[in-house]
Amino acid sequence: MPTVFEWEKPLVELEEKINELRNFIFEQGIDFKDELNDLERKADKLRKEIYERLTPWQRVRMARHPDRPTTLDYIKLVFDDFFELHGDRRFGDDHAIVGGIAVLDGEPVTVIGPQKGRDTKENITRNFGLPHPEGYRKALRLMQQAERFHRPIITLIDVVGAYPGIEAEQRGQGLVIAECIEQMSFLKVPIVCIITGEGGSGGALAIGVGDRILMMEHAWYSVISPEMCATILWKDANRASEAAELLKLTSTDLLKFGIIDDVITEPLGGAHRDHEGTGRQLKAFLRRHLSEIKRIPPDELVKHRLERFRKIGEYQAKKLNEMQVDM
Amino acid sequence: MPTVFEWEKPLVELEEKINELRNFIFEQGIDFKDELNDLERKADKLRKEIYERLTPWQRVRMARHPDRPTTLDYIKLVFDDFFELHGDRRFGDDHAIVGGIAVLDGEPVTVIGPQKGRDTKENITRNFGLPHPEGYRKALRLMQQAERFHRPIITLIDVVGAYPGIEAEQRGQGLVIAECIEQMSFLKVPIVCIITGEGGSGGALAIGVGDRILMMEHAWYSVISPEMCATILWKDANRASEAAELLKLTSTDLLKFGIIDDVITEPLGGAHRDHEGTGRQLKAFLRRHLSEIKRIPPDELVKHRLERFRKIGEYQAKKLNEMQVDM
Amino acid sequence: MLHVFRNKPKYATVRPEKANQDGVENGGSAGKGNDPQWTRCDNCSSLIYNKELHKNNYVCHHCGFYFRMSAVQRLQQLADENTFQPFEPLVSCNPLDFPGYPAKITQCQNATQLDDAILIGEAKIEGYGCVLGIIDFGFIGGSMGSVVGEQITRGFEYGIAKQLPVVIVSGGGGGARMQEGIFSLMQMAKTAQAVGRFKKAGLFYLSVLTHPTMGGIYASFASLGDIILAEPKALIGFAGPRIVAETTRQKLPPDFQTAEYALKHGMIDGIVIRSEMKATISKLLSYHL
C-alpha cells in the first residue's frame, strides 16, 4: 500500500475516477475526449492548488514520504554509471552513507549521500539513514580523493541528523562533523550540494558545504527538526507542525534568505509520484549549475565558497549610547 | 632485585669486592689508594672486555633490560619540559605510545615514542609497549601538528612490534603503519629518529623515517625479532641467539650497512647501569645531529630523506645471457 | 575584509566587578537567610563565602565541585589585569521573526551584562598576547547565533591580521541557537572555515572546553583546536545525553560524554584542573611564539 497523505486524498480520488472513466470509455469505444480533457485540466488545477498551499509541516512530511527517491535511486536516475567505494580506512564501512565514482555526461564525478532504507530490513542495514562518524570519514576520504583527481563532487543530502548513539559519540560524532565542514570548505574542486529530502542540522551540513547549494522543492533544511524544536519549546513533539512554521525550513524560505541558490521543482504531487521526472529535473539543474562552476579556477572557487558562508549572519553593531558602561 | 645478566656477574662481583674493600679501608683509615686504583683499573679492563665481546643476542637482551631507560625516562633526562598530548581524535588514546611537546635548549620540539611499563600494572596500562592503530594515528597527528608549527620531530623508538591483536588488525594495523611511513617521509621539518632499545619491524619503522637515524649502542633493529626468525627457520624460539647472529641487527652492523647514521655509545655496562650518563650522551648526539639538519631548507630536507631510502637495497641487473628465454 | 573595529572604543560592555559582586550564577544558590555574600554548594551543601569562592576559582574547597563561571569571571581568571580589549560589540537580530526571541535577548543581556553569549577581544595571558574568546552559558545556554558566529570568526580574522594565537573557552549547552534557525546552523560553517583559514596562516588555536560543550559549538570551532583541553567532568559531545538515551534505549555509561570519557576515546589532549588552567594556557602559548 503506497502512503497517501490526507491532503493528497481528494486528488488521488479524482485521479482514480478519471482512470476508471478512461477505462470505461476505452472499453465502450465512446468518444469522450473533450470531457476527459476537461476533467484532467480540473485535476491539474486541483493538484496545483493543493501543492501551492502546502504548509511547512506538510512539506516536511513530503520530504519523508517512504516512496520518495533515495540517494541510490537518484544515482541510478541521474548518472550513467556508478562504482561504489567503501570504508573510512580506519574503523568501518557505514552503510548509512554511500559514495563512489559516477559518470555524468561522460565525465567522472564523485557522488556522496546518506542512504535511507525502504523496508525494515534495509532500514536496519542503513541505520535509518543516520550516519556514524565512520560514514562521515568515508565521505571525507572520497571527497579528498575527488580533489586529487580534479573530479567535481556532488552530495545528495537526505538525513534527519547524525546518529545520536553511544558509540557514535564515543568515536567523535561532533568532531568529525567539524572536520568535514572545515575540510570540505577548502577542496579545490567544484562542489554541488543538493538537499533532496531532509536536511537535518550538523549531520546535513557536514556534507553540505559547496559552491552551489540546491534544494528540491519539498525538501527541508534546518538547524533542528520540527519535532525536537517543539519538544524544546512546548515539551510536546506533537506540536511539530507549529514548530515547522517557526523554523522557516522550506526551500521557499531558504531561497529568500540566500542560503540556497536554486529550488529544483518537483513534479506536481512531489518526487515520490514520478521518480523518472524528478530525476530528469534534478539532472537538468545539476548540469546547469555544475557547468557554471566548472569554469571557475580552483582558487577562485574556494575563495567564493568561503565568502559565501563568511557573510551569512544577521546581527547589528551596538549603538554607542548603549555602550556607556565602564569596565 | 635488579636483573643481572650472566655475563655481568664477574663484573658485578668484582665491583662488590672493590666496594667492600673501600669501605673497610675507610673505616680503618688505612692508605691503600694505589691498590684501589689498580683494582679499579682492572675492573675497567674487565668491563671493556666483557662489553666489547657481547654477542648479538646478548645485545638484544641488553636492549630489553628491565632497568633500561624508557621513553618517558629519556624525555625526563634530555628535555627541559614536556607537555604530553593525547588521543588520535578518532578512536582512542593509546598509552603504548606517548607524545607531546618538549623543550630542548629553549626550543619546542615534538617528541614521540612507544612506552614500556616497568611493573606489571604499568605494563598492562602500556600494553607492554605494543601500540594499537590509534597509537600510530596519535603519533601521525602530532607529527603533522609539529610540521604546522615548524617544530623538529624526535622519535624515541623502543618497540618489539605493533600489537598483533584482533582489534588492532580490525582497525587497520597494517594500513596505519603504511600511512605513517608515507606521511612521515614528506614532513617538512627536521626529524631525528633514535632507536633506544628495540626496533622491531614495521612497528618501529612506522615512526622511524627521519633525516638522521641514530641508534643506542646496545639497541637492535630488524625486520623480525630473533625469536620469530628462529621459529620460522627451525621451529624453535629457543634458538633465538643463533637467529640474532644471522639477522645482523646490532648498531655495529647497521652502521656498516649505512642504514643508521650514528651509534650513541652507552656507559660501560649499558644504559641501565647509568641513566644520567646515558641521558647526557643521548642529548649530546641529538643536539649535534639536530643542529646540522636544522640548517637544511625544508624542501631539501625532504628531498634528501627520500633519496636516503630510495637507494637502500642490494640487487643486481640480470646478465643478458641469463635472459635468453623467449616469451 | 576584516570587520574588526579600527577605533577602539573607550567603553566596554562588561562589568567584571559588578558581575562578581552579584555572586555566583550557576551551581550554587544564595546562602542562609538569603545572604548574598554566601553561596551554598549544590553538590555538598556547604556554605561558602563568595570572596573565598572567587579566590578559589569557583571550586568548592569542601568537595571540589566546579561552579559554572560566567564569561566575565573566566576572563578575570585567565587574562592579565587590564589587558583585555573587547571587540566591537554586536547584538542579535531576529531573522526568522521567532516569537519571544527579542525579549529573551534583552532578558539575558540584563542578567549577564553581555551583548550576547560571547566575550571576545585581545588579551594577554601571563604576558603572552592572544585573542581570547569566552562563551557564557548564562546567555541562552551559551548557544551560537549570528553574533557568536560572527565574533568567533572575527576573532580568527583578527588573529590572522595581528599574527596572534587564539584561545577560545567554550561552554555552550545546546550548541546552536534554535531561534535563529538556518542562520545559526550556518555559523558552524562560518566558524569552522575561520579556523581553517587561521590554521593555514600557520597560527596556533587552543580550544578549552568547559561544562557543557555540546551540539553545534562542539561540532564546529570547539573541536578544531590544534590542542584541545578540557576542565574535569565537563560534558563534551554532539547529541545530548537524553536524546542518546531515548534513541538507543540503552543505559548510558556512567562517565558518558565527560571530559574523562573524551580523553579516553582520544578526542581531547588533556584535562586541566581550573587552578592550573592559566599556567597551562600560557605554557602552550609559549611553545607557539
Added chain:
Amino acid sequence: MLHVFRNKPKYATVRPEKANQDGVENGGSAGKGNDPQWTRCDNCSSLIYNKELHKNNYVCHHCGFYFRMSAVQRLQQLADENTFQPFEPLVSCNPLDFPGYPAKITQCQNATQLDDAILIGEAKIEGYGCVLGIIDFGFIGGSMGSVVGEQITRGFEYGIAKQLPVVIVSGGGGGARMQEGIFSLMQMAKTAQAVGRFKKAGLFYLSVLTHPTMGGIYASFASLGDIILAEPKALIGFAGPRIVAETTRQKLPPDFQTAEYALKHGMIDGIVIRSEMKATISKLLSYHL
C-alpha cells in the same frame, strides 16, 4: 633518477605458456593417476581439466574455490595480449650472507621462471595503458626483498615519467623477506615513499589484494592505493593469524582477516570476483584518464 632500462630487451624472463602447461601450482594437486592434464580441487576434490580451469580464471566451477594464480597466469588474465613490456630484470644479492638464501633463490627461479617474486612492466588493460606489477606467491611466499622493493619503486617512477596509472596485484604471505633482514624492512619505506611521490604527481594507483596479502607488503605499498580492491576470501592483514591467536589467546573470529572482514571494517573499497576483475580494473582506469 629513473633506473628503468632505456633499450627494451628483446627477451623477457617469463614463459607464460610453459608456466601454464606446468599446471596449477597452488590450491590443487595432480589428478588421478598423476595425469598432469588434470587438477584436483583441494576444497571439493573434484577433478578439473587444466584447460577448463585456465578458461575459468582458476576458479573451481564445482565449488567456487579460488586456486592461487602465478604471476604469469594473472598477467595473462589481466593484460591485453602481447602488450606486456617487462622492466629490466633484477636479481637478488645476499646482503646478510644469510645461509641457504642464494640456493633458495635459484630454486624459486627454476620453479617459477621468474627472477624474483614480482613480474612488472608496462601493459594495456582493455586498451588502457598502465604499469602492471604482480607479486608471485610461489617465490619465497611472495615476500619483499630488495628486488621486489626496487621493482615496485621503479614501477611508480616509470608511472610518473610516462604519466601512467599503476596497478599492483599483491599476494605476499609473509610480507618481508627475512633473509634480507633490515634491507627488506627498508623496502617498506622505499615503496611507500614511491607511492607518495606518485600520488603527489596526481596519478592513479589501484591496489588489488589477493590471497594472502600480509605483513610488510600490506603495511606498505599494498594498503596505500587510491582505490583498494580484493578477491573474495583473500587473507589481508598485518600480523599472521597464528601469531595473533598465540599473543591474545583468544579465539579468532571465523572471518578474521578475510577480504570480507576488511571490507566490513572499512579497509578496502570493494571485493571483486575474479571473472570481473579485468573489467573492473579497466573501468576504474577509464575514470582516471
